[in-house]
Amino acid sequence: MDVLATSAVETSGDPQKIVSDTKEPEVEECAICFDAITQLAKLPCSCKVAYCMMCWDQALAQSYNACWQSRCPTCRIPVRVDYDAETGCLVFSREVPRDEQADEEDAGLEEEPIRRNRMRRMMTSHSTALEDRRRISAQTRPAQLRLLREFGAANPLPQPEASIESGIQAPAMTFQAAAAIAACAAAVRPQCVCRSQLERVSGLERTKRLCQRHLPYPPDHPEFERILSSFMERPNESLPVQCDLCGESLAFGTPGIWTCERGNSTILHASAYDVCESCLVRYAYNVEPGASSVQTELSQQPSDDVLVVPL
Ligand SMILES: [Zn+2]
Ligand SMILES: [Zn+2]
Ligand SMILES: [Zn+2]
């Protein structure tokens, strides 16, 4: 996740599914993309506008990134987003509008107290947005861990065949080797809980994307290049990007970060979604980064002789 921004969405057990209206006798046209709607977004407000799930989701994410609250693009009513782990669906409900609360609070006050109230509300809305993001992240976590386990099962680590016959202890898999294998398996990418895919990018590439999002210059602007290279001169410093599974801050010089290709365009992770290499290997292959070598299932038999798979 980008630490600089925030987000929200509704989903459940199966990350492939997103809440939609199942009764669709007629094909409707989405008010945003004008395509025939295959998944109609079920709105929590009284708007009679038809949105496809993708556009509705994207509109909530844009709103969240612009004003720290997801709102209906038509009536602007605040929308609460939850991920229903049981069904794998996004669930939308009404949130109490903060503007109405503000009007009541400021009624009859002088200019100075109103200014102080505004300042306090601004801080509050930022922390509420962070809470929203944390809540959704906690709701999606089990589904994301399951997707990583499935990725590991579909792209297994090589089995040490020789040791089976000889009865000698099987080779252990190092964290680095497992990470390298996961990177090679990237043709079959791990799935993100938002139904998109996680792609492995370098710290430089991730920093570039972050700059594109937050800097007021295009990538070919000299100032953009200057700022980017100043970051890269400090490879061990932390990017304002954290792993969404362990919360670890990632460094500019990190060789591999698994980031969702959808970036911040879904309310499910409106501040992007990142998984560090350690978490990917841990959850996909049950290999811990701390250990110099970790034994695979075959190597559970007692033995002193551990062959470390080279990088
Ligand atoms: Zn649409
Ligand atoms: Zn509405
Ligand atoms: Zn995603």
Ligand SMILES: [Zn+2]
């Ligand atoms: Zn992590």
